Amino acid sequence: MPENAVQSSQEYNSQVIVQSYADALECTPNLSSWPHDATEREDIHLWDGKLLPGLQVTNLPDWNKSHDLPKVLAIQLSQSLPRTIGFSFPESSGWLTTTKHSTPQPGSNREEAPASVQLDVRSSDEPSVGNALQTPRRTRLQPPKDLVRLEDRLYYVLQPPLETIAQSAKLTFPFQPFPYQMEGIAFLFPRSSAILADEMGLGKTMQAITAIRMLLLSGEMRDALLICPKPLVTNWVREFRQWAPEIPVAVIEGDSSKRAWVWSNPQAPVKIANYELMLRDSSIINDESIHFDLVVLDEAQRIKNRNSTTSEVVRAIPRSRSWALTGTPIENSIEDLVSIFEFLSPGTLRDDMHLKSLGKATRDHILRRTKDKVLADMPPKLFRNADLDLSHEQRLSYRIAEEEGIVHLSDLGESITVQHVFELVLRLKQICNFDPVTGASSKLERLEADIEEVAASGQKAIVFSQWVETLDVIGTKLERFNPVYYTGRVPSKKRDNVIEQFRNDPKCSVILMSYGAGAVGLNLQFCHYVFLFDRWWNPAVEDQAINRAHRLGVKQPVTVTRMMAVETIEQRIHDVLEQKRALLQILFEEAGTPRNLGLNQQEIFGLFGLQVPKVAKAA
Amino acid sequence: MDASHTPNPFHLGFVSIRERSPHGYFGGFLVINELARPLEFHCTLPLQPSRAQRILFGPTLDEFVCGEQIARAMLGKVKTKPTVVLTDTAAALSVRHWIDVPIFWLQEEYQAEEPSNGFAIPSQKRSESEYASRVIRGKPFYWLPSYTGDGAALDALMGDGVSQLDLREPFGRIVEALAEAHPRSKVA
Numbered sequence: 001m002p003e004n005a006v007q008s009s010q011e012y013n014s015q016v017i018v019q020s021y022a023d024a025l026e027c028t029p030n031l032s033s034w035p036h037d038a039t040e041r042e043d044i045h046l047w048d049g050k051l052l053p054g055l056q057v058t059n060l061p062d063w064n065k066s067h068d069l070p071k072v073l074a075i076q077l078s079q080s081l082p083r084t085i086g087f088s089f090p091e092s093s094g095w096l097t098t099t100k101h102s103t104p105q106p107g108s109n110r111e112e113a114p115a116s117v118q119l120d121v122r123s124s125d126e127p128s129v130g131n132a133l134q135t136p137r138r139t140r141l142q143p144p145k146d147l148v149r150l151e152d153r154l155y156y157v158l159q160p161p162l163e164t165i166a167q168s169a170k171l172t173f174p175f176q177p178f179p180y181q182m183e184g185i186a187f188l189f190p191r192s193s194a195i196l197a198d199e200m201g202l203g204k205t206m207q208a209i210t211a212i213r214m215l216l217l218s219g220e221m222r223d224a225l226l227i228c229p230k231p232l233v234t235n236w237v238r239e240f241r242q243w244a245p246e247i248p249v250a251v252i253e254g255d256s257s258k259r260a261w262v263w264s265n266p267q268a269p270v271k272i273a274n275y276e277l278m279l280r281d282s283s284i285i286n287d288e289s290i291h292f293d294l295v296v297l298d299e300a301q302r303i304k305n306r307n308s309t310t311s312e313v314v315r316a317i318p319r320s321r322s323w324a325l326t327g328t329p330i331e332n333s334i335e336d337l338v339s340i341f342e343f344l345s346p347g348t349l350r351d352d353m354h355l356k357s358l359g360k361a362t363r364d365h366i367l368r369r370t371k372d373k374v375l376a377d378m379p380p381k382l383f384r385n386a387d388l389d390l391s392h393e394q395r396l397s398y399r400i401a402e403e404e405g406i407v408h409l410s411d412l413g414e415s416i417t418v419q420h421v422f423e424l425v426l427r428l429k430q431i432c433n434f435d436p437v438t439g440a441s442s443k444l445e446r447l448e449a450d451i452e453e454v455a456a457s458g459q460k461a462i463v464f465s466q467w468v469e470t471l472d473v474i475g476t477k478l479e480r481f482n483p484v485y486y487t488g489r490v491p492s493k494k495r496d497n498v499i500e501q502f503r504n505d506p507k508c509s510v511i512l513m514s515y516g517a518g519a520v521g522l523n524l525q526f527c528h529y530v531f532l533f534d535r536w537w538n539p540a541v542e543d544q545a546i547n548r549a550h551r552l553g554v555k556q557p558v559t560v561t562r563m564m565a566v567e568t569i570e571q572r573i574h575d576v577l578e579q580k581r582a583l584l585q586i587l588f589e590e591a592g593t594p595r596n597l598g599l600n601q602q603e604i605f606g607l608f609g610l611q612v613p614k615v616a617k618a619a
Numbered sequence: 620m621d622a623s624h625t626p627n628p629f630h631l632g633f634v635s636i637r638e639r640s641p642h643g644y645f646g647g648f649l650v651i652n653e654l655a656r657p658l659e660f661h662c663t664l665p666l667q668p669s670r671a672q673r674i675l676f677g678p679t680l681d682e683f684v685c686g687e688q689i690a691r692a693m694l695g696k697v698k699t700k701p702t703v704v705l706t707d708t709a710a711a712l713s714v715r716h717w718i719d720v721p722i723f724w725l726q727e728e729y730q731a732e733e734p735s736n737g738f739a740i741p742s743q744k745r746s747e748s749e750y751a752s753r754v755i756r757g758k759p760f761y762w763l764p765s766y767t768g769d770g771a772a773l774d775a776l777m778g779d780g781v782s783q784l785d786l787r788e789p790f791g792r793i794v795e796a797l798a799e800a801h802p803r804s805k806v807a
Binding site: 075077081082083084085086087088089138140143150153154155157158159160161164165167168169 | 646649651653654655656657658659660661662663664666669671672675688689691692693695696698699783784785788789791792795796799800
């Protein structure tokens with residue numbers, strides 16, 4: 001091997017070793033006294049002694065000439081420990097155990113809880129014993145994006161899964177919540193502003209109640225106010241009794257002195273009030289002495305008009321957290337959502353925001369799931385379009401009314417308004433239901449035949465109409481099926497009895513409901529047939545109505561019969577609404593949010609081939 | 620660790636030390652109460668061993684970094700002294716030489732279902748046979764054999780209500796907390 005090759009190898013090795021020392025120098029300051037010049041580097045090289053096999057070492061320094069002993073190089077490693085960051089969290093004062101609320105409080109609506117089960121945290125394929133080392137289902141809390149401080153975020157990140165919380169607090173439930181419901185609870189739990197916008201029937205009520213329950217029992221919250229439409233108050237009380245039996249609930253009702261007492265009653269951590277009552281008690285709830293840790297709005301689309309008194313009163317309630325529950329956060333237009341956000345987080349949204357900005361600003365605050373995504377095994381909704389020809393008498397009346405109506409509208413010229421068109425639409429729709437002279441009705445004939453079949457099979461049916469008078473006529477015709485009525489005419493205190501009769505009386509096969517009274521909040525999943533005798537203006541309201549029956553707990557497919565008179569105003573409305581329904585489905589999936597889901601002015605005029613007059617446009 | 624605090628039989632400590640390239644080692648230490656709720660959390664800044672440390676410690680580097688450096692630093696800061704510490708990082712067992720609390724290694728086998736966020740447990744260098752161990756309900760717990768009394772502490776732990784807790788679950792919380800505390804080191 002040539003000598004120069006040996007030299008090269010030595011240089012190579014030397015470079016490696018020197019580089020090692022350079023690394024060490026960077027990390028260990030006490031090595032700074034190490035030699036640096038070229039001569040001493042050779043010492044370092046020899047000290048290491050790792051030469052390539054078979055190489056000869058040349059030019060070795062003579063130790064005896066310059067030193068008595070070889071140099072000793074000490075590498076002293078740093079003894080300092082790494083820096084740490086630490087956080088302490090207050091030990092929950094606690095978990096109030098579920099037995100602490102054993103005494104019913106005055107003004108509360110506690111009754112004995114129904115049979116219940118403890119939350120099963122195991123996966124379905126796991127054995128039932130010794131769960132300390134099994135792999136259970138875990139639903140974790142996630143900090144909201146608007147939480148900035150690391151300590152606050154870690155507080156939620158480090159909380160145990162909801163299943164563990166429920167188990168350790170010995171919380172019981174009437175039945176096992178679905179995983180998506182646990183995710184909904186985990187969504188609500190840490191948020192100070194949130195919209196739970198699940199499709200109707202997925203259990204928004206249960207998710208809200210359980211989140212409230214966990215917040216109360218964990219000491220994170222002391223009280224909550226729930227505001228809902230008046231007909232749903234008893235439903236909420238019943239649901240609280242079922243899902244949070246240990247939580248005392250007080251309903252704000254009665255005369256003003258009783259209400260004033262209940263408002264200030266600290267014994268009931270959950271208070272339930274209705275929207276109508278909020279107006280009357282606005283002076284009480286805006287008092288400085290009243291503050292709620294949480295205010296929940298059920299059917300929050302009730303405040304979609306932000307200039308309404310209801311909206312103003314609700315927004316003024318002193319509170320720390322604000323939640324909204326609604327299956328239709330955008331019932332008509334984007335402005336609906338902006339109005340709800342004025343309650344949740346004022347100033348977050350503006351009417352003129354670009355859709356992408358809107359989506360970005362709301363993403364962390366809205367949770368919406370649909371049945372087809374989360375309940376793959378839920379029985380389906382079967383839509384059946386009963387497209388019917390008008391009877392001879394109806395057709396005659398319809399033609400006359402339409403011709404006269406259009407002539408009348410044309411005569412109005414520039415003074416025509418949308419109300420004029422509406423009047424004609426309603427007139428024609430009523431004729432589609434019944435002939436005004438003879439009472440003939442192809443819809444009613446078909447309905448009677450269908451109900452006959454439903455009753456014969458021991459099933460029950462819901463019939464929806466937008467007119468109470470129409471329901472009266474239907475009820476007379478269907479008298480042998482012992483129909484009950486659930487409309488605005490029925491006092492709210494008697495409505496529960498109506499539902500109970502419908503549920504329990506085997507002879508009662510039909511409930512006749514108006515969209516206004518029966519579209520929201522009712523659980524009629526024992527009923528597998530829904531008839532829409534006439535159509536509502538807005539697909540979201542129709543969906544609400546249908547989902548009275550097609551909701552959690554339903555055991556069979558729900559058949560929805562949409563009755564429509566062909567080649568009439570109903571078909572024209574239907575065609576427009578179907579296009580909008582398709583848009584509704586993509587509402588929360590894409591930025592292409594429609595501006596309006598009901599019929600707008602132009603579309604209403606368009607039903608008769610009319611143009612919106614300039615005056616109406618300007619208005 | 621401040622020995623003046625009275626141990627609570629249901630205060631459990633969980634140590635997890637993870638490696639994430641190119642940042643190095645991250646440590647997290649969580650203390651929970653009997654309801655599994657968090658009481659304290661400590662984490663370290665990312666630690667990159669020096670070249671000299673790598674050369675000198677060789678195969679024992681992980682034990683030095685995880686046990687003597689990171690775990691020791693975190694446990695030294697704790698205010699709520701746990702009765703027992705569990706770890707999913709075998710190399711952290713060496714912290715036992717520095718603390719007066721039994722520490723057990725729960726061999727991890729749950730990673731597939733936990734979000735790892737790019738954090739990996741340092742590879743195990745020793746054979747399981749080098750540790751003392753006990754199988755409880757089909758799952759092995761390991762500890763340093765020189766601490767013979769620790770086995771009794773394990774028995775007491777498992778028979779003292781802790782059996783209701785999911786002992787693996789808190790490690791997942793630690794990993795998520797590390798990702799939260801070190802956002803700039805998140806994996807793209």
